[in-house]
Amino acid sequence: MSLDSARLAPMANAIRALAMDAVQAANSGHPGMPMGMADVAAVLWSKYLKFDPAAPRWPDRDRFVLSAGHGSMLLYAVLHLAGYARPTIDDIRNFRQFGSSCAGHPENTHLAGVEATTGPLGQGLAMAVGMALAERHLNAAFGDDLVDHRTWVIAGDGCLMEGVNHEAIGLAGHLKLGRMTVLWDDNHITIDGSTDLSTSEDIRARYAATGWHVASCNGHDVEDVARAIDEALADPRPSLVACRTIIGKGAPNKQGTSATHGAALGEAEVAAAREALGWSYPPFEIPADIYADWNATGERGKALRSLWQGRLEASSRGAEFSARMNGDLPGLHDWAAYKAKVAAEGPKMATRKSSEAALSVLTQDVPALIGGSADLTGSNNTKTPSTGALTTGNYGGRYVYYGIREFGMSAAMNGMALHGGVIPYGGTFLVFTDYARPAIRLSAIQQVRVIYVMTHDSIGLGEDGPTHQPVEHLQSLRAMPGVLVMRPADTLETAECWELALKETNRPSVLALTRQNLPAVRHDASENLCARGAYRLRAATADRLVVLVATGSEVELAIKVAEALEGQGIGADVVSMPCTELFDEQPESYRADILADDALRVSIEAGTTFGWERYTKADGLRIGLDHFGASAPAEVLFEEFGFSVEAIVPKILEKLGK
Numbered sequence: 001m002s003l004d005s006a007r008l009a010p011m012a013n014a015i016r017a018l019a020m021d022a023v024q025a026a027n028s029g030h031p032g033m034p035m036g037m038a039d040v041a042a043v044l045w046s047k048y049l050k051f052d053p054a055a056p057r058w059p060d061r062d063r064f065v066l067s068a069g070h071g072s073m074l075l076y077a078v079l080h081l082a083g084y085a086r087p088t089i090d091d092i093r094n095f096r097q098f099g100s101s102c103a104g105h106p107e108n109t110h111l112a113g114v115e116a117t118t119g120p121l122g123q124g125l126a127m128a129v130g131m132a133l134a135e136r137h138l139n140a141a142f143g144d145d146l147v148d149h150r151t152w153v154i155a156g157d158g159c160l161m162e163g164v165n166h167e168a169i170g171l172a173g174h175l176k177l178g179r180m181t182v183l184w185d186d187n188h189i190t191i192d193g194s195t196d197l198s199t200s201e202d203i204r205a206r207y208a209a210t211g212w213h214v215a216s217c218n219g220h221d222v223e224d225v226a227r228a229i230d231e232a233l234a235d236p237r238p239s240l241v242a243c244r245t246i247i248g249k250g251a252p253n254k255q256g257t258s259a260t261h262g263a264a265l266g267e268a269e270v271a272a273a274r275e276a277l278g279w280s281y282p283p284f285e286i287p288a289d290i291y292a293d294w295n296a297t298g299e300r301g302k303a304l305r306s307l308w309q310g311r312l313e314a315s316s317r318g319a320e321f322s323a324r325m326n327g328d329l330p331g332l333h334d335w336a337a338y339k340a341k342v343a344a345e346g347p348k349m350a351t352r353k354s355s356e357a358a359l360s361v362l363t364q365d366v367p368a369l370i371g372g373s374a375d376l377t378g379s380n381n382t383k384t385p386s387t388g389a390l391t392t393g394n395y396g397g398r399y400v401y402y403g404i405r406e407f408g409m410s411a412a413m414n415g416m417a418l419h420g421g422v423i424p425y426g427g428t429f430l431v432f433t434d435y436a437r438p439a440i441r442l443s444a445i446q447q448v449r450v451i452y453v454m455t456h457d458s459i460g461l462g463e464d465g466p467t468h469q470p471v472e473h474l475q476s477l478r479a480m481p482g483v484l485v486m487r488p489a490d491t492l493e494t495a496e497c498w499e500l501a502l503k504e505t506n507r508p509s510v511l512a513l514t515r516q517n518l519p520a521v522r523h524d525a526s527e528n529l530c531a532r533g534a535y536r537l538r539a540a541t542a543d544r545l546v547v548l549v550a551t552g553s554e555v556e557l558a559i560k561v562a563e564a565l566e567g568q569g570i571g572a573d574v575v576s577m578p579c580t581e582l583f584d585e586q587p588e589s590y591r592a593d594i595l596a597d598d599a600l601r602v603s604i605e606a607g608t609t610f611g612w613e614r615y616t617k618a619d620g621l622r623i624g625l626d627h628f629g630a631s632a633p634a635e636v637l638f639e640e641f642g643f644s645v646e647a648i649v650p651k652i653l654e655k656l657g658k
């Protein structure tokens, strides 16, 4: 299809008008980016993007990610103009108001046409890498007939400047994700002013050095934009298309300046822009012929979807494919037997090894599981016999060597989960959740099933010392809404936590696992007790005066403390609390029963005590670590830092006044 410049100009101006009017109405938002990239968007939608507004979640659609999420009005305008059911023009009128689907930054949970929640710069592009990876993997698994689409990104200077950009493009370049195209809004402007203020980087050279193809164009010349995109499509590498643009293009007095970046243009400038653009229509009114031209951009995709639908119905694997894309789990054939065996044998094992054992079974039953690690495969125990390496020569593999890219890995996993058809899990040390944290937060906001396998979860890792020993990490992750933090105490609990993480379709999970061996603390697999978040592992024999609440490796210690107390006639319950979030969701009666009111509550966890008052109450006792660790063998550290029966029992006796 050749481009009709005469039609594209008013189509682009419709984006400009909606963007400046919506921002003006809200007196809040970012008109500059949508106005600057309006021409590029008009070309992309008209000629390239594969989509059907009637089926926004059609599995074989192209994925489009607005990494420069502050330019959300570009996406809202385009979705509306192209004929998606939402956003309506009223949604757009309510841009940035409470309850509007047109939130300040695009949110995947609000609109079917929004593939990813963006706004934290750099992460949209990094998630798109995961989408492109998922596409190649599913293509290898199901073939061209069912999976054959592209991933497009609009990114700004900010997205390219963020550190995560380096990790993301490194991964995409290495894995040769050639069906990914980044359209860079090369406007030389960020909030503080000219990019000259803060960067001298040769971005094209950096991308080229990372294995990317680079093209450039004038972002306001639609023929030139199409030429550059054609070049990108012809090249087998992932592509960066530098689109030289003018921020706020169309606002005659403010364009080209950071004044258009993040504030309403003002009544006078909006009027002047109408004049300059020859746009004579009132706010939120689009002429029918322009709607018609925009609506026509979906025709190609509509026809392609109908052909695809036919192939799906004809395919012997159609049902399997649809179930995969739905995120349905297949039957876990070997699972019950595995758990029964673990319960019977009670192995003494590090929970990272327990996780590997569980994964060996689950990855066999669940082909959607795609594993990986940020260069700690042998430590995280994330690889199983079912997960062969995913490489350029074998996209059908199920194990990604992410390299030392914790943030890039986590963002890519978000993109994979958003793409659908795969369930990503990936590992690093728990302490390095700090490197992945912004992506974990986006997992939670986006409500995606991503499973973080975080090993070496305390001073129990020993000699590597305080840089590697998490202290505040468990509590800081628990403080994040919408994330299940699970710290299992033995091999059975680890299996139960894996099962929960896998079945949790709308929430990410963090599994905190030990480096050191742990004994089995439970031998009954008849009910998944971790699902309760916390449960009574041992009931007091003598009159109950104490409830010990422990997680992970400290459950073993809590049992020994309880035995010592019982030896002195002091009854003590032991509560294992693998997941505080799930416990908080239990009915009041259950919680009251587990954390009895009439006893001294004592928490034991080898991490900060900050926050444990929630369960111990202010007058309880909190055994933890409110300082950094040290380099020494694990047993020495536990002893030195007071994680011993000898250190804990006297504290409890004192508190009881005995």
Ligand SMILES: Cc1ncc(C[n+]2csc(CCOP(=O)(O)OP(=O)(O)O)c2C)c(N)n1
Residues within 6 Å of the ligand: 032, 033, 068, 070, 119, 120, 121, 122, 155, 156, 157, 158, 159, 185, 187, 189, 190, 191, 247, 261
């Ligand atoms: C991680 C992160 N840091 C800071 C911000 C705040 N912020 C939003 S846009 C922006 C600058 C963007 O510059 P550019 O990407 O060039 O966008 P343009 O001004 O060209 O629209 C900043 C700093 C953010 N959204 N995310």
Ligand SMILES: [Mg+2]
Residues within 6 Å of the ligand: 156, 157, 158, 185, 186, 187, 188, 189, 190
């Ligand atoms: Mg910019």
